[in-house]
Structure formats: structure tokens, C-alpha cells
Amino acid sequence: MDMNSFFNDLQGKINQAIESSPAKDIEKNVKSMMTQGFSKLDLVTREEFDIQAQVLAKTRAKLEALEQRVTELEERLVPTKPQV
Structure with a gap:
């Protein structure tokens, strides 16, 4: 519609x-x-929106922590080149 x-x-x-x-x-x-009328628009309540915003913030924080951890692990795996 x-x-x-x-x-x-x-x-x-x-x-x-x-x-x-x-x-x-x-x-x-x-x-x-x-x-x-508004029920036809697939709207969400403010409460539902706030809950999803909190979930997104937590997910983003976990993703950033995992990205940092992967970077640290990758740095450990890269062999250091001997200096001449």
C-alpha cells in the first residue's frame, strides 16, 4: 500500500x-x-526500537572485541624477519 x-x-x-x-x-x-491504519504500515513501537538498538550496540561491541583478538592472533602467527 x-x-x-x-x-x-x-x-x-x-x-x-x-x-x-x-x-x-x-x-x-x-x-x-x-x-x-498504522497497523498496516509494519511500524514498531519505541520500546521495540530501543531494545533492538541495545542488541545492536552489544553486537557491535562484541564484533570489535573479536576483530581486535583476531588482529592480535594474526600478529603472533607472522614470523618476525631476522634483521641483517
Whole structure:
């Protein structure tokens, strides 16, 4: 679903909710329509995003440590050339 059709559909639903609802139900209906519309976009919550950011940071730190360890091991394996 492209963004224009998504927002057009959402706008139509909001307009319909406003026209057919008493004032006190408008907020409830609009929230419901927005939640329904956003669920189609494959969005993640802020909490899910923060958790994935933490996982990525830990993974990056482990990768950097492993890269350093590999470099150290490679340096040990390279025979030193005798100086003449």
C-alpha cells in the first residue's frame, strides 16, 4: 500500500467517523481508525526500537572485541624477519 492511498483512506475513515458520531465518541473513533491504519504500515513501537538498538550496540561491541583478538592472533602467527 503506498503512502498516498494509505493517508487518503485514513482521512476518509476519520471524516466518516466525525460525521457519524456524537462529539464525545469522535476521539475514541479517530484513535481506533488511526490504530487500525498504522497497523498496516509494519511500524514498531519505541520500546521495540530501543531494545533492538541495545542488541545492536552489544553486537557491535562484541564484533570489535573479536576483530581486535583476531588482529592480535594474526600478529603472533607472522614470523618476525631476522634483521641483517
